[in-house]
Amino acid sequence: MTDKVVVSAPESVWGLSAPLLEGPVWVERDAALWFVDIKSHKIHRYDPATGDKASWDAPAQVGFALPAASGGFVAGLQTGLAKFDPADGSFTPLVDPEPDLPGNRLNDGTVDSEGRLWFGTMDDGESAATGTIYRLAADGSCVASAPKVSITNGPAVSPDGKTLYHVDTLGAVVYACDIDAEGALVNRREFVRIAEGEGFPDGPCVDSEGYVWVSLYAGSEVRRYSPAGELVETVPFPVDAITKIAFGGPDLKTVFATTANKHLSAQDKAARPTSGDLFSFRVTVAGLPGTMIRAGA
Template sequence: MPGKEAQAAGWTCVASGQALLGETPLWCEHTQSLLWLDIDQARLHRLHLATGRRDDYAFDAEFVGCLALRTPGQVMLALDLALHLFDLGTGELTFLAQIEPVGSGTRLNDGRCDNQGRFWVTTMDNQLARPVGSVYRVDSSGHVERMFGDVVVGNTISFAPDVRTMYFSDTRGFVTYAFDVDPVAGALSQRRVFADYRDTRERPDGACVDAEGGIWIAMFGGACIRRYLPDGTLEREIPVPASNPTCMCFGGPDWRTLYVTTARKFLSPEQLAQQPLAGSVLAMQVDIPGLPERRFGR
C-alpha cells in the first residue's frame, strides 16, 4: 500500500515490486491491461486492472530495453541489441531486426511508434559516458535506418499528437531536443533544444505526450515528473515518492490515469529503506487525457 507521502501527492501503488530498472509502461486499451519492463532483470510484466491478475515473462537476455504494442496478444521487445516479436499467449519469440552488432558496448534503450507504425529506438553506452549511441527508425519489415548518432543515453522518444514534432533526450547529455518530422516519410529536420539541463545536470528520462500536446518527462534522480507545453514552457512539476521515476503512459477507460514506473538502481540501502515504493508502478489521476499508444506495423 502507498505511504502517506504518496497518498498526499495523489499517487497510488498499482503494482508493488522490486524492479531494478522499471521502464516503458504501455496501456493496451483492447485488454484494459498495463504492460511494463524491468530492463536490468530482463522481464516483461502485464497487469489486468479489472481482475488484478499479473503475468510475468523472463527472457534469456541481459537487458530488455523497451517494448511496443502490436496486436492485443503480441508486443515487440528490444532484447539487448535486437528487436523481436513476442506472443504473450504462446511465449513464442520471433527475431525481427539486429540494430547494432553484438559487442558494440551499447544496448537498446527507449523507443516509440509513429503514426505509420514505424518504431523509433535509441541505443545507449553501457558505460553511461561515451557518445556512441544512435537513434534508428525501423519499419514493419525489419528494415533499419540510422537517423543520427553522438548519443550517450538516448531517451524521451515521443511524438506530438499530429506526429509533426518528435522529442528526444540524451539523458547523460542533459538536454531534451525537438525535431520537425515528416509524418509520412519519417524524415527529421530542424533539431533544436527544447529543455536544457546542462547547468543543473538533471536527467530527463522517459516521456509521453497528452491530447493537448503537452509532454510529460520523468526526471531520473529528481523525484519528480514535469509537464512542458509545446513551446518549451514548464507548466507543472509533480513530486514522486521515489527518487528515480523512469517513464510514463496514459491509460484507463478515459485515458486520464497517468502510470509511472520507478527504479531501485543506484539507490543506497539507506535510500531504499526510506523509499518503499522504489521499483513499483505508481498511478495518479490527471486533468488532461492522453491518447492511445500507436502500434508497431499498424
C-alpha cells in the same frame, strides 16, 4: 490549453522494488499496462480493473515491449528487436540494428500515428556516446535518425505526428525534431534543458493537448511542459528516480509511472521503500490513444 491537470498524488500500485522499470505502454486491445524491468530481464502486465499481474522472462535485457498489429509485441532486447508472443513466452529475433556494438542495448521506444516504431540505443555502461535513435522501416531494416549520445530516451511523438521528441539523458536535454514526409528527422532543436542539480531527463510522453511530460531520474518528479517548452506543472514523487509515464485506463486519464532503485544503497532503499515500484495518479487531460506497429514487423 489546460495548465493544472493533476488531481491525485502518485501511489504505488505494484510493489516490485525493481532495479530499473521502464517502457510503460497502455495496450487497448487487452485493456492493460505493459512495461519492463530492464536489469531483471522481465516483461510485466498489469490490469488496473482487476488487479491481475503477470510477468514473463526475457532472454536478455529488455528496454521496451510494444504491440504489433500482426499480433504479439516487438521487444527491444540487448541483442536487437524480437517478436514476443505472450501466449507461449517466445522471442523470435527480427533485426539487430548494431551488430558491431555488443556493449549497447535498446532502451526506449514508441509507435507513431503511421504505425512506425521509433526506438533508441545506448551504451550499457552509461558513458560512451554510442547510442542513437532508429526508425524501423517497412522492409524490416533500421534507419539511424539522430546524432550519437550515451543514453537515449524517448522518443515521443506529438498528436499531429509531425514532431518527435527525444532525450540525451546525460546531456540533460530534450530535443524536438520535425518528421518529414519520408520519415526522416529534420530541424533538430533544443526543446527543454534540465538545470544542473534538478535531475536527469528520462522517458518523455505526450498528452492529447500536445504537452510533453518528462520524467526525472534523480529528480523526484515528473514535469509537464507546454508545446513551447514552458514548465507548467510538476508532480512530486516519494521516490527519486522516475523513468517514464504512460496514460491508460478507459478514459486515458490514469497516468502510470515506472521507477528504479538500482542506484540506491541498502540504506537508501530502506528509506524509500517504494523505489522501483509501479505508480499511478489521475489527471484531467487524456493521453493519446495507443498505436500498434504496422511497419516492418
